[in-house]
Amino acid sequence: MVSYLQVDGLRKSFGDLLLFDELSFGIAEGERIGLIAKNGSGKTTLLNIIAGKEDYEAGSVVFRRDLKVGYLEQDPKYPAALSVLDACFHSDNEIVQLISEYESIINSSDHSKLEEVLGRMDYFKAWDYEQKAKQILSQLKINNFTQKIEHLSGGQLKRVALANVLIAEPDLLILDEPTNHLDLEMTEWLEDYLKRTNVSLLMVTHDRYFLDRVCNEIVEIDNRRLYNYKGNYSYYLEKRQERVDAQNAAIDRANNLLRTELDWIRRQPQARGTKAKYRIDAFHELEEKARQEKSLGNVKLEIKSSYIGSKIFEAKHLSKKFGELKILEDFNYVFARYEKMGIVGNNGTGKSTFIKMLMGLVSPDEGEIEIGETVRFGYYSQDGLQFDEQMRVIDAVRNIAEEISLGDGKKLSASQFLQHFLFTPETQYNYIYKLSGGEKRRLYLCTVLISNPNFLVLDEPTNDLDIVTLNVLEEYLRTFKGCVIVVSHDRYFMDKVVDHLLVFKGNAELKDFPGSYTDYREWKDFQEQKERSELNAQIKKSNANEKILYKRNDAQDTGKRKLTFKERKEFEELEKQIPMLEEEKSCLETEMSSGVLPTDELIEKSNRIAVLIDLIDEKTMRWLELSEMQ
Incomplete structure (x- = not known):
């Protein structure tokens, strides 16, 4: 290789x-x-x-x-x-x-x-x-x-x-x-x-x-x-899970041995210390191994969201367009309690605009959105959050909330919450300007979640997040006792988190699909294949009908118009002209590819080729028209 x-x-x-x-x-x-x-x-x-x-x-x-x-x-x-x-x-x-x-x-x-x-x-x-x-x-x-x-x-x-x-x-x-x-x-x-x-x-x-x-x-x-x-x-x-399990087992064994060794080393009299130097050295090696960070398995974070009533939001006759681009037209929807909706569609079809209308950041041209009194939004914007770069990570979260409720009287401090999203105690006291782009996005996510919302609106939350963080977020959303709307291009993420899709097809055409993204893709492929089969069947049927009609007309139509003398002469002339034009075009292309022509000649020949293409198209169409009357 x-x-x-x-x-x-x-x-x-x-x-x-x-x-x-x-x-x-x-x-x-x-x-x-x-x-x-x-x-x-x-x-x-x-x-x-x-x-x-x-x-x-x-x-x-x-x-x-x-x-x-x-x-x-x-x-x-x-x-x-x-x-x-x-x-x-x-x-x-x-x-x-x-x-x-x-x-x-x-x-x-x-x-x-x-x-x-x-x-x-x-x-x-x-x-x-x-x-x-x-x-x-x-x-x-x-x-x-x-x-x-x-x-x-x-x-x-x-x-x-x-x-x-x-x-x-x-x-x-x-x-x-x-x-x-x-x-x-x-x-x-x-x-x-x-x-x-x-x-x-x-x-x-x-x-x-x-x-x-x-x-x-x-x-x-x-x-x-x-x-x-x-x-x-x-x-x-x-294979990674096998490695993590083996590594964690090794750390557990090291910790058990460390306790035994620690007990032994404390009981040794100082005068005999040199006689067991090898064992003291082994103790320090065990201590180093036991200090190794134990790999995270499946991190679970079950947080009690604030109470949410039965009325969430209702969209009534919403319409929105930008110039000729239609986003929504007479759109109606009643959002259910604990619903987890994924929004998908090509760029430019209006997904983020719809989210911003829900959040009150963009006004509809017509219609209204009624939001329930108990709804408490947590909005993760695609544009991100502008942090004070000189602030420490822990302070950015504490400025929003010192702790978050887990239910049953249990609480997590801001520091403990950050650890669940993979910010070590050392990293929490770093200045924000030292974080990578992905770490800043992860911090922004923490600032949204720690406010204890009951309705999460996440616009492209997966961009710049690493796979470990995505797993933590997915687990959080799967157990989240509230409502969720996610706009994302991450197919895997959508499959794991949402229970149905709102598909933006463009030009204000929307489809509510009951299932995951993979289900939708399979359904869409099936529909396209079905449409192609039906179209092919129609074409075959149309061709067969045309052949039958042609045979009938050929047998019955004795008065079919023939070429005039002038048209026949034109037809013969076209048969000579078209190959000559094709040959001229081919010669010009060869000359232009030679690389020896000065710039002005290159431009001149390029313009001539454009003229030749139009002439060839025009004369070929006329030739086809005349050939049908032969």
Whole structure:
């Protein structure tokens, strides 16, 4: 197996925070590796180091020579003034550099390297780069190639960056949270695309279905140590649990032995201490082992929500549109007590707008929402919360509540609550500016939940959260004694948490589906297959009817109009003209691909090709029209 990348003895720290030390692993041809770790463990930092965007203190990162590497950053950025198509040329990939080199030579007086560059252009198929860019952008539902980057949504920007990476057809693809900001349709498109290609992968994602279906190896960083699992996400879960059980059993045994050793060492007279030095040394080793953090199994957090009455909210004749874009039209809905609704749909169909109307942040054009008196919202916004970066983690939570009720008179302090969401006592006293992006999102989640709401409204809560935190949140929501509305593109999360879906199809068309997202996807696939079968049957029936009708007309219609002399001459002339135009178009395309034409001639010939295409289309349509009267 050909080695693509080898990382050996890597060390990286930020001040007194050590992210990893002596970290070593490799990626070979055909391997598709999913990287899993808690927020703050350095996943993005590691990818940035491998991609050459960040330095490190020790170790080595070695790629195979001539390896083409593509890197999708978690939050891609482009100059605001660029168009969508220009952004695809704003890259340091080999083909874009080659095109730039070619243009530089063409515009200079020195053409000595032109032949060598032309050979490389042919080898890398650089002439087709723009066409490939447009094709992939179209597949990703980006069709306005002249639109400015500054006017794109977060999801559109992520798709442009994704297209930029995929166009170059790299040997090794490094993806940092590729599904963040992508809607479900685009996530499934990317999943299918990666499954069809032979590209090798190193990927960080919280999308567990994506991991399970795309990856063939999982690498986990836990307590600065690296663990490899040769299999998909399901296999990883099984083997990781075995490792955790064995590790926890070892720590329990060490604790039991430690108690015995502690009793023995306290009873020894000082004069005999040197005679049992080996046992004292063993005692200290046991003490170190016993201090190891015991791995978290299934964290359960059962919190009593505040009382909620039978009336939750009722939407009456809601309508909302922005210009020509309709979000809701005469929408009515009565939300039930303890209901857990998932909201799904493509970007731009109005999911977040609907949530903001419910929260009173956006007013409907028509209709009203009546909310029950006992409803106490906890709102997790997609935009996040702006923290005072100089505040400590514990203080950000205490400012909202000092404790949270568990019911039966039991309470959790703010510190204990934070521990359930994986903030260690040490981390709780860190300043917020020291937290990673994922840790800040997790802290924001804690500030929402500790207010003890009875109706949770969560808009994209899974973005930037690690898988361990997602498991904690899922368990919390499954046992939550209140109402929940979740907007999410995370299919796994939705399957575990909600009991039905409100599907936004666009143009104010909504569907209430009773079941999980997987149930809905299977139903949708079945409906589409059924529609295709019915359409094919109709086409076959229509074709059969047309054949019968044609035979009847052919037998009965003796007065069918024939070509006039002038039309026959036109028909014969078209048969000569069309091949000549096709040949001229082909010659022009060959000349343009030669790479020796100056810029003004390239433009002139490009304009002529456009004219030829229109002429060929026009004359071909006329030829078909006349041929039917032959």
